[in-house]
Amino acid sequence: MARTELRDALARADRASMQLLMGAGMALLSYVFVAVLLFTVVASLIVIGLGVLPETVLLLRRMAGAKRRQVGRWSGAEIREAYTPLTGTLVERVRKAVKDPGTYRDLRWLVVHFVYGLLLLYAALLLWVIGALVDGVWCALLGRRAVVLPLIVRLADLDTRWSTALLKPSPEAERNAELAERVEELTVTRAGAVAAHGAELRRIERDLHDGTQARLVSLSMRVGLARRAYDKQIAAGLGEAPPDPDVVRKLLADAQDQAEEALTELRHVVRGIHPPILTDRGLVGAVRALAAGSGLDVTVRDDGVEDGPRAPAAVEAAAYFVVAEALTNAAKHSGARRAAVELARGAAGLRLLVSDEGRGSADESGGTGLLGMRRRVAALDGTMEVVSPAGGPTRIGVELPCVW
Structure with a gap:
């Protein structure tokens, strides 16, 4: 039983150490980003290098986003992102990057994490050394629960709480982000509705052109032929040949069939609009x-x-x-x-x-x-x-x- 508990403690401590190691690696990346940030500040002081600022802010967002995903995997709770989209002209992008509260929130996290990320990793390494000695004897020989290795898990939890507090957007920024997402969703919805409306109009036009219109044209021709045949029969009746009503009757019957088919097509189109x-x-x-x-x-x-x-x-x-x-x-x-x-x-x-x-x-x-x-x-x-x-x-x- 003690060995099982020791294995469980080792597994949890190993996962927590990986979490802290990834956080420390991100903290080490802060050294590189500080150099990039200094270059950006110097370049932005001269107008020629002003375009570097939005790209640097985007890089900072990606680093903070990676930390949010890491924390979310450990805690199971997602940290929402709330940023102003950097779109438009160069001047507009620079203005949005400077005025976005998320930029300063990420900078604050970067500076603070630069310190506590490494400190928590060093503390975890120290606990590993102590835990290997204390818990190895405490659990394996005396059959007791591990007391040192679980502290590494608490360090990972502490890293999660601090990072969540630093990276979580303010309520106002979160509302703005939700509003922006809603606007984007409505834009896509409107485009889909316009496309569906256009497709429906084309379908109705196609049904009217290929079906109803063809039936009505045929009906008009049938009625015209019936009229001509009737005129001929009337003219023939004035002479010696008697009139033949069967021809006229057949043409009128065909015209009636065409009219019924045209009505059927119209009913089909109407059902497609609103049944x-x-x-x-x-x-x-x-x-x-x-x-x-x-x-x-x-x-x-x-x-x-x-x-x-x-x-x-x-x-x-x-x-x-x-x-x-x-x-x-x-x-x-x-x-x-x-x-x-x-x-x-x-x-x-x-x-x-x-x-x-x-x-x-x-x-x-x-x-x-x-x-x-x-x-x-x-x-x-x-x-x-x-x-x-x-x-x-x-x-x-x-x-x-x-x-x-």
Whole structure:
């Protein structure tokens, strides 16, 4: 038992020592960075070397980021980064680098870590020497718990606490970083929504041009031929030959068929914009109709969506198209026989989950289906998660925020 505890203590102390050694190595890099910093200060005093300042700040950020990741691996708690992006012209980049509070926070950490990083490593080396003597006898011969080696772990914890306190951004900087991330996310979302809107317009234009317009042109020609045939029959009736109404009747019948096909094409286009079944049956009824016509054995589960007020039309339409595309993909590509759709009313909005028992390996880069679904969801500030390991199953979860 004592030997097991000694091995555990040695393993923990070894990991802690590696943590301190990496920290000390970063502290030694501070020597090099101090030289770079002095060069930057001197170069910035003359206008020619002003462009070095933003690059030096970026190097400092990378060093601080490496320390954040190291501390995060040891403690299990991530230290958030909050920096002002160094973009724009040279003058703007220099101004942002100088005014960014994160620059001075990283400099403060660099100076302080320059001292305590090496001191903690020296203390750990000393404890290793003492621990090899004391704990080796204390645990191996007397059967007691290690008392010196655990102190190395505490040194690593101390390094983590100090580094966290120095590198953690202020609440204001953290709020600004969250705001910047939100703006970037909305920019990407808007671009995706614009792309999805453009693709939808092109689809509607293509359907109208290739389908409905062609039907109407054909209808116009049929009506024109029927009119000419009718005129000829009238003219023929004035002579000796009797009129033949069968030709006119056939042309009018063809024209009627063309008109019905054009109406069918128009209905198809209208359903692509906003399915009328959503207005008539609601989201749950429309999804059940999709399930019935999908060719799969689909189970639809409703968790409060059908009860109470309905979601906004845009949210229902997005959910409907996601389910339709997911079931279509499952029927075409997954090889599944069964699928399930779950709709749930949440406090923040509508949640839906589409799953199938197919072969999995769904890839967003392999086609436009999943990408179109993600863009449609992102346009409403929603989220979509696709889990599709090789061998299945495939699960597509979507959350659409709305006020019920």
